Amino acid sequence: MTSSPDHLPTMARSSLSDRLAPYGPILILVLLVVFGFLAIPSMSSWLTLTVSGLAMGMMIFIMASGLTLVFGLMDVINFGHGAFVSVGAFVGVSFLLLLQHMTGAPSLLLNLTALLVAIIGAMLATGIMGWAFERVIVKPVYGAHLKQILVTMGGLIVVEQLIIVLWGPEEIYITRPEALKGAITFAGAALEKYRLVAVGIGLVIFLLMRWILRHTKIGLIVRAGVENGEMVEALGYRLRLVFVGVFMAGSALAGLGGVLWGLYQEVITAHMGNEVMILIFIVVIIGGLGSVEGCFIGALLVGLLQNYVAFLEPKVALISNIGLMVAILMWRPMGMIPVVKAK
Amino acid sequence: MLTKLLSGDTPRSPVLAVLLIGILVCLALAPFLFPGVRSVDTAARICIFIVLVASYDLMLGYGGIVSFAHTMFFGIGAYGVALACTHLGRGFDALLVGSVAGALVAATLAFVIGLFSLRVRAIFFAMITLAVASAVAVLVSQLSAITGGEDGLNYRIPRELTPAFKFADGQILGARLNGKLLNYYLIFGSTLLIFLLLLRIVHSPFGRVLQAIRENDFRAEAIGYRVVYYRVAVTCISAAAAALAGSLYAIWLRYVGPDTTLSLEIMIDVLLMVVIGGMGTMYGAVIGATIFVLAQNYLQALMSVASDALTGLPVLPELISADRWLLWLGVLFILSVYFFPTGIVGRLRQRRR
Amino acid sequence: DIKIAHIYGKTGPLEAYAKQSHDGLMLGLEYATDGTMEIDGEKIVVIEKDTQLKPENGKVLLAEAYGDDEVDLAIGPVSSGVALAMLPVAQEYEKLLIVEPAVADSITGSNWNRYIFRTARNSSQDAVANAIALAGEDVNIATLAQDYAFGRDGVAAFKEALEGTGTNIVHEEYVPTDTTDFTAAAERIFNAMKDVEGEKKLFVIWAGGGNPMGKIQAMEPSRFGVELATGGNILAAMASYKDFPGMEGATYYYYENPNNDVNDWLVETHQERFGSPPDFFTAGGMSAGIAIVEAIKKAGGTDTEDLIAAMEGMEWETPKGTMKFRAEDHQAMQSMYHFKIRVDPDVEWAIPDLVRELTIDDLPIPIRNK
Amino acid sequence: MSHPILETRDLSVRFGGHVAVDRISCTFRTGELTAIVGPNGAGKTTYFNLISGQIAASAGSVVLNGRNITRMPVAQRTHLGIGRAFQLTNLFPNLNVLENVRLVIQSKAGRGFNMLSMASDHDDLTMPAEEIVERVRLTGHAHQPVSELSHGNQRKLEVALLIALDPLVYMFDEPTAGMSVDEAPVVLDLIAELKARKDRTILLVEHKMDVIRTLADRIIVLHNGALAADGEPAEVMASDVVRDAYMGRELEDG
Amino acid sequence: MADPILTLSGVKTNIAQYHILQGVDLDVPRGQVTMLLGRNGVGKTTTLRSVIGLWRAHEGTILFDGEDITRRPTPAIARMGIGFVPEDMGIFSDLTVEENMTLAAVSGPVDSARLDWLFSVFPPLKTFWKGYAGTLSGGQKQMLCIARAMIEERKLYLIDEPTKGLAPAIISTMARALRELKAQGASILLVEQNFAVARALGDGAAVMDDGRIIWAGAMRELATDKDLQERLMGLSLEAS
Ligand SMILES: Nc1ncnc2c1ncn2[C@@H]1O[C@H](COP(=O)(O)OP(=O)(O)OP(=O)(O)O)[C@@H](O)[C@H]1O
Ligand SMILES: Nc1ncnc2c1ncn2[C@@H]1O[C@H](COP(=O)(O)OP(=O)(O)OP(=O)(O)O)[C@@H](O)[C@H]1O
Ligand SMILES: [Mg+2]
Numbered sequence A: 001m002t003s004s005p006d007h008l009p010t011m012a013r014s015s016l017s018d019r020l021a022p023y024g025p026i027l028i029l030v031l032l033v034v035f036g037f038l039a040i041p042s043m044s045s046w047l048t049l050t051v052s053g054l055a056m057g058m059m060i061f062i063m064a065s066g067l068t069l070v071f072g073l074m075d076v077i078n079f080g081h082g083a084f085v086s087v088g089a090f091v092g093v094s095f096l097l098l099l100q101h102m103t104g105a106p107s108l109l110l111n112l113t114a115l116l117v118a119i120i121g122a123m124l125a126t127g128i129m130g131w132a133f134e135r136v137i138v139k140p141v142y143g144a145h146l147k148q149i150l151v152t153m154g155g156l157i158v159v160e161q162l163i164i165v166l167w168g169p170e171e172i173y174i175t176r177p178e179a180l181k182g183a184i185t186f187a188g189a190a191l192e193k194y195r196l197v198a199v200g201i202g203l204v205i206f207l208l209m210r211w212i213l214r215h216t217k218i219g220l221i222v223r224a225g226v227e228n229g230e231m232v233e234a235l236g237y238r239l240r241l242v243f244v245g246v247f248m249a250g251s252a253l254a255g256l257g258g259v260l261w262g263l264y265q266e267v268i269t270a271h272m273g274n275e276v277m278i279l280i281f282i283v284v285i286i287g288g289l290g291s292v293e294g295c296f297i298g299a300l301l302v303g304l305l306q307n308y309v310a311f312l313e314p315k316v317a318l319i320s321n322i323g324l325m326v327a328i329l330m331w332r333p334m335g336m337i338p339v340v341k342a343k
Numbered sequence B: 001m002l003t004k005l006l007s008g009d010t011p012r013s014p015v016l017a018v019l020l021i022g023i024l025v026c027l028a029l030a031p032f033l034f035p036g037v038r039s040v041d042t043a044a045r046i047c048i049f050i051v052l053v054a055s056y057d058l059m060l061g062y063g064g065i066v067s068f069a070h071t072m073f074f075g076i077g078a079y080g081v082a083l084a085c086t087h088l089g090r091g092f093d094a095l096l097v098g099s100v101a102g103a104l105v106a107a108t109l110a111f112v113i114g115l116f117s118l119r120v121r122a123i124f125f126a127m128i129t130l131a132v133a134s135a136v137a138v139l140v141s142q143l144s145a146i147t148g149g150e151d152g153l154n155y156r157i158p159r160e161l162t163p164a165f166k167f168a169d170g171q172i173l174g175a176r177l178n179g180k181l182l183n184y185y186l187i188f189g190s191t192l193l194i195f196l197l198l199l200r201i202v203h204s205p206f207g208r209v210l211q212a213i214r215e216n217d218f219r220a221e222a223i224g225y226r227v228v229y230y231r232v233a234v235t236c237i238s239a240a241a242a243a244l245a246g247s248l249y250a251i252w253l254r255y256v257g258p259d260t261t262l263s264l265e266i267m268i269d270v271l272l273m274v275v276i277g278g279m280g281t282m283y284g285a286v287i288g289a290t291i292f293v294l295a296q297n298y299l300q301a302l303m304s305v306a307s308d309a310l311t312g313l314p315v316l317p318e319l320i321s322a323d324r325w326l327l328w329l330g331v332l333f334i335l336s337v338y339f340f341p342t343g344i345v346g347r348l349r350q351r352r353r
Numbered sequence C: 001d002i003k004i005a006h007i008y009g010k011t012g013p014l015e016a017y018a019k020q021s022h023d024g025l026m027l028g029l030e031y032a033t034d035g036t037m038e039i040d041g042e043k044i045v046v047i048e049k050d051t052q053l054k055p056e057n058g059k060v061l062l063a064e065a066y067g068d069d070e071v072d073l074a075i076g077p078v079s080s081g082v083a084l085a086m087l088p089v090a091q092e093y094e095k096l097l098i099v100e101p102a103v104a105d106s107i108t109g110s111n112w113n114r115y116i117f118r119t120a121r122n123s124s125q126d127a128v129a130n131a132i133a134l135a136g137e138d139v140n141i142a143t144l145a146q147d148y149a150f151g152r153d154g155v156a157a158f159k160e161a162l163e164g165t166g167t168n169i170v171h172e173e174y175v176p177t178d179t180t181d182f183t184a185a186a187e188r189i190f191n192a193m194k195d196v197e198g199e200k201k202l203f204v205i206w207a208g209g210g211n212p213m214g215k216i217q218a219m220e221p222s223r224f225g226v227e228l229a230t231g232g233n234i235l236a237a238m239a240s241y242k243d244f245p246g247m248e249g250a251t252y253y254y255y256e257n258p259n260n261d262v263n264d265w266l267v268e269t270h271q272e273r274f275g276s277p278p279d280f281f282t283a284g285g286m287s288a289g290i291a292i293v294e295a296i297k298k299a300g301g302t303d304t305e306d307l308i309a310a311m312e313g314m315e316w317e318t319p320k321g322t323m324k325f326r327a328e329d330h331q332a333m334q335s336m337y338h339f340k341i342r343v344d345p346d347v348e349w350a351i352p353d354l355v356r357e358l359t360i361d362d363l364p365i366p367i368r369n370k
Numbered sequence D: 001m002s003h004p005i006l007e008t009r010d011l012s013v014r015f016g017g018h019v020a021v022d023r024i025s026c027t028f029r030t031g032e033l034t035a036i037v038g039p040n041g042a043g044k045t046t047y048f049n050l051i052s053g054q055i056a057a058s059a060g061s062v063v064l065n066g067r068n069i070t071r072m073p074v075a076q077r078t079h080l081g082i083g084r085a086f087q088l089t090n091l092f093p094n095l096n097v098l099e100n101v102r103l104v105i106q107s108k109a110g111r112g113f114n115m116l117s118m119a120s121d122h123d124d125l126t127m128p129a130e131e132i133v134e135r136v137r138l139t140g141h142a143h144q145p146v147s148e149l150s151h152g153n154q155r156k157l158e159v160a161l162l163i164a165l166d167p168l169v170y171m172f173d174e175p176t177a178g179m180s181v182d183e184a185p186v187v188l189d190l191i192a193e194l195k196a197r198k199d200r201t202i203l204l205v206e207h208k209m210d211v212i213r214t215l216a217d218r219i220i221v222l223h224n225g226a227l228a229a230d231g232e233p234a235e236v237m238a239s240d241v242v243r244d245a246y247m248g249r250e251l252e253d254g
Numbered sequence E: 001m002a003d004p005i006l007t008l009s010g011v012k013t014n015i016a017q018y019h020i021l022q023g024v025d026l027d028v029p030r031g032q033v034t035m036l037l038g039r040n041g042v043g044k045t046t047t048l049r050s051v052i053g054l055w056r057a058h059e060g061t062i063l064f065d066g067e068d069i070t071r072r073p074t075p076a077i078a079r080m081g082i083g084f085v086p087e088d089m090g091i092f093s094d095l096t097v098e099e100n101m102t103l104a105a106v107s108g109p110v111d112s113a114r115l116d117w118l119f120s121v122f123p124p125l126k127t128f129w130k131g132y133a134g135t136l137s138g139g140q141k142q143m144l145c146i147a148r149a150m151i152e153e154r155k156l157y158l159i160d161e162p163t164k165g166l167a168p169a170i171i172s173t174m175a176r177a178l179r180e181l182k183a184q185g186a187s188i189l190l191v192e193q194n195f196a197v198a199r200a201l202g203d204g205a206a207v208m209d210d211g212r213i214i215w216a217g218a219m220r221e222l223a224t225d226k227d228l229q230e231r232l233m234g235l236s237l238e239a240s
């Protein structure tokens, strides 16, 4: 028996809005799709726009997921993330060009194998690059946002220039593997095959990340380490190792995103990664820094909204993403699913 | 007296003092020391960027506010002068109206953004400013009838400020005595004035509050400072100063365009200048702007010399070729943050302790 | 010595164009001087300056070239924005600027001054040539362009050129410049065209990356009988045209299309020196180089007024055949090439087979500098 | 004891479903020192947060000098006379000790928006700051950045800031926690001095019974967010609530 | 007595240019509670941090369980079996209570029997198990921090002012918990300002001043000898 006083806090019933709050982001997504359905007169257009919007969102998610991981877990603002996307694309495309006999053949299996090889190659390359990046560039500036912005920006420039030195300044044009060209028509709507592959890969990545973050300690160690690294070390974890690992994983994800994005664009340049950075940042921010789920939903929202708006009122598409971000931040100033709650 | 002028912020390091005096002398006498279109242009740009960077440092280094919209304010000032010159005709009144209007618009916009979004976390504020800045850039591009769109605007400034106006014959030390010279001294004088003013603000009681807010805004509020008001105030001041820098730039260039005044690239340059020089030390702006603008203008030339010297070796000339100057600028980026974590000014002052 | 400044965006996103342009310029000078690089015993010296694609740099570099380096004339730049900033400097220093390869109409239009000549084609030439290539009775065209001044002007010029040809413009679609997903635009276009009778074409005017052609093709426009059409591009970009066999349009230059001595020399020399055929911007650079030599020879020196007098109305031979500086706006009138795409698996890019050379007389280009 | 200066009426706050402060109504008079006790998590700090404005109340009101301040921002309450020292040290870590105190005095003097004079010229601010640093015996550290102070000295500075603010209502949240046995009296003496002035209201959260015994005029007990007892020290200390919920068994020697 | 679990000899630690520890010699006997006492700012915290390796001793040696740990990296030291409760608590406020505890169980999943024991000592942890640590009250944070160090068995606990901010009832239960720990065979080095607690818990005591240990001996001796207290700490502790 101990003599601790019983302390039972007074609990009040939580209201409906309190209980609905966690599902808010999903609800918005659903509402958006319904809105699209009501606003778009043609059923087939709606289907085309919805599916391709979701697929676009999925590609953005893959590119953004690495950033949100590094950003949210390690509190590192990596403006150089775009460089990894570019490098991923260049390495991946180089592999695909080497495997032209496989990509040129009209066999889905051969095509996908080639794609897989390209992806693995790109992820390895960007992963290793991430290791170097962390060692040389990011390590001295943990905890200092501003310096991170600058240093990673410097890294971005250097990597872009190195790409130019290695691959030359010209844009490289490529075509998708044979079996991934064209679209499947379904109920009068054209669903691009390539986008369907992107949806598959995106889902796998999402589920995998979720599982790792929920069921292993890595997420905890990193989040705790950002707040108080000394204490995590004093608990017995080799924080540096974990940080490097997470950074490499984030970079490899960017590389994967780069391959997919490069194949989607069918043209790659050294600056391609940086050009999507604003979009990626928007997704990461509206999702809530560090939240994989938020990033996922945010990316889908962006993809869908962009398509709907561009269809309904192209002028507005100029600012639809920015508008979305501002609106979401007004509603939830910390993003849709904030990971960092206490202060 | 001098200390008063500098608001009590003496360089506190002999090396720094020498550097600053050197820069001051070089800028003050630039047209005579380095006659030549390019070098005088570089000097003028250094001046303008000193104002821009110092105004940014006020917000960032002292206010602890990260904003990506600073070039937007810069652009507003520049477009203010450009539009006034286009519509009011050629005259000093147009310059004045343009500058004042630009500064006012910038401050107002800063006020609105600040009021709405300075309550959210710093990083979100940064992103919101980024969004607003890109929205403004889109707007400028869309309103091409007024702003010239991507092509920008060419316009005429008072004849007294152009090379065509010769107020005396002949040259002094290679400098032609024409309106361009007057234009340069207009820029230089304004820079000096604005810089000293900013220096004073930083060392005023207001500046101290800013510092406190940057350290711990929660506690600053608890000892009686309305954090939001101070943040909004500093954003406005900083925006107005940036707009003035933009006006000076517009007067100097006689051209404005989105790439020249609104691009994110300039924003990053400014950030870098602040950090190289030393955040939260007004003098850092001077050092940072000087070094960076010089590097931007002359790194390429320097590299082509180096690359010529290395022809024949494998890969190296390719890496050092003048076309790869950006690569080395990037390396400079990284190294400067690495070796001058507190900026050059911070480093110099520290060594003395 | 004869000093010439080449001021262009050597570094930055347009690096590849810049290199072609410069190589072409040097080849042009070489060709026109028979390899001596001298005109009447005076050596030609070319100074290169990099604008980094920044207008403000273009301005000061040009001023430096005229003022400090005392060049006789200048050439450049790659980007129209930079060019527009540079125009007043030429006027201020009263020296020549030959614009190559920036295309904006306003360079020899509303922002023109008498010190400006342009060897490059302007957007109208592109638009008119494409209009001729696509026009026909019972042809219905939708356009897709970027939503800013350049895109809208291009479409306007294209429409103007189509007037009276019996061709219908069914729909104009404008999308933000940085668009990467063209699903919505394509849906709108398909919806607009699906019930139209007759031949249906989608004409794409696009500058910079994010080329929409492949993405729209992936949505199978053939379902609605819509064919894509666009102008020519650099060879690397022509690789992606392989998905469009039979596509028609008009191009500014493809090395197999012109048939003249200058071009033969260019193709041969370029292969020899660089191991590749000359590209889109190489020809323009060369035209400018030859123009300079011819003009100086004709004027008998480098005095600006003499040069202007010599160049107005001057005709000279280029890889694209005879060009002529129109006296009114100093724009070089030149041929364009109506092409049809052929795919040859052994060639890295799609081949724009010549259908018809559109000569100066075929192309009614409006004068806009008044 | 004179007129009531501060009053809370049915003050409550909820975090999600958890009612952390539950309808507390209480009046505080000028010159009185009220000790607030209660188990950890009873809501003492939260009650303070509601009064000084760090947290917005879910229901109820705070009245200062007859004026309803429930919806006012923190800074404005501070100017009206509510001052607060924090339980977890909360200072300006990279400024030195003197500058920390000076900032408070400057705030009181209302010179925050003075932009065109030099801060170092304001001797009328610096001198009182030096005096207060002296009073908490930190003179030796006056020019040291706060981050370099030991924990105990940071606690002293925390109290110094409140003294510099000199509000009508002083709120101390465990001021002596982590202070060594020979340093704590410095702070306790300062509080005693304030009490002796009779023109200030003092609220004190404290877990150390001996401190409460010597200083308090009145004790209120919070438990599970609600007011569980209110009255004379001796009487409250003897009550069952306090015995059961708070004191537990006395520490026996091992 | 048996060999001490922790021995510091001649440890000198500098922070930046300040010489904080000026040669600390200290033995922590196995299976005992050793109190580290002294005025504010004499270097108690610095001593603990030097042991766990968060600050580096520039001179002298630190032996733990017979091994020299002076130059080892912090995680390695911790994994040898040292639990550390820092002065500023070092809780992870962005993690929930549960996550804080899970993280502290370095060698595997949380042992539920041990967790139940901790819940009985610190009931609020159970109540707020899913809540963010940053929203806990000051005392609750302190409890979490101590519980976190105890979640797994350790050979030695370094605890910096654990009772600061705890209500008397909790202090007494915590004291019990520490005694139970000791009964399980753990050794404890405890910095404490509350002399009543020190007296109740301590087997041995060491008093610091100016970066040195100026007295070490049995707690009982210090507790009963008022003169000694006066001499070491400048006042009589009995008063409180
Ligand atoms: N980061 C630092 N930089 C410089 N000096 C420091 C730093 N941290 C602590 N000190 C100094 O080291 C000395 C010892 O500090 P330490 O925290 O070990 O004291 P302590 O005995 O634990 O005191 P307390 O009881 O107040 O916690 C103090 O004088 C303090 O000012
Ligand atoms: N922002 C918050 N979000 C959620 N719960 C909170 C928040 N702030 C406080 N609480 C809860 O309210 C309760 C009261 O906390 P409070 O800090 O007021 O306790 P206290 O009486 O000061 O305790 P202590 O003596 O330990 O400091 C605690 O259970 C705490 O978990
Ligand atoms: Mg509390």
Ligand SMILES: [Mg+2]
Pocket: D150, D151, E044, E045, E046, E087, E160
């Ligand atoms: Mg301590």
